[in-house]
Amino acid sequence: xxxxxxxxxxxxNGEITIVWKPALCIHVxxxxxxxxxxxxxxxxxxxxPYGASTERIIQQINRCPSGAxxxxxxxxxxxxxxxxxxxxxxxxxxxxxxxVGGPLLVSGNIAVKYGDNVEHKSGPTAxxxxxxxxxxxxxxxSHAETNFNV
Numbered sequence: 001x002x003x004x005x006x007x008x009x010x011x012x013n014g015e016i017t018i019v020w021k022p023a024l025c026i027h028v029x030x031x032x033x034x035x036x037x038x039x040x041x042x043x044x045x046x047x048x049p050y051g052a053s054t055e056r057i058i059q060q061i062n063r064c065p066s067g068a069x070x071x072x073x074x075x076x077x078x079x080x081x082x083x084x085x086x087x088x089x090x091x092x093x094x095x096x097x098x099x100v101g102g103p104l105l106v107s108g109n110i111a112v113k114y115g116d117n118v119e120h121k122s123g124p125t126a127x128x129x130x131x132x133x134x135x136x137x138x139x140x141x142s143h144a145e146t147n148f149n150v
Contacts, residue, residue, distance in 0.1 A: 013049035024068035103139035
């Protein structure tokens with residue numbers, strides 16, 4: 001039996017290939033709430049790479065805080081689609097948004113200090129607010145299994 005952490009799905013529109021790693025998803029739902037013509041969890045396959053322009057899809061993928069959705073351009077010499085490089089927008093300010101019933105999303109260039117570790121992050125980063133994450137301080141989607149609704 002395939003373990004969910006090993007599942008990787010690819011969806012291509014000819015210009016880009018969308019890469020989905022469900023084990024990384026923390027269920028913030030940006031993808032299907034903001035671009036339902038491409039991402040629809042009620043359909044199989046749940047991703048329609050022809051539902052919007054390539055640039056709009058890239059824009060949406062760049063909002064994924066967990067890295068579960070990434071992409072690569074098909075015309076680039078991409079040898080390992082399992083580890084695509086997702087361009088991150090240059091952000092000069094830091095913003096934080098508390099998702100109702102979900103994580104705290106912080107966008108910008110930040111240094112995350114946790115214990116003796118320091119990680120440098122750019123783009124959106126999801127921090128746990130429910131206290132149930134197995135990967136603190138980051139959100140791992142555990143809030144979906146609890147009744148966390150603050």
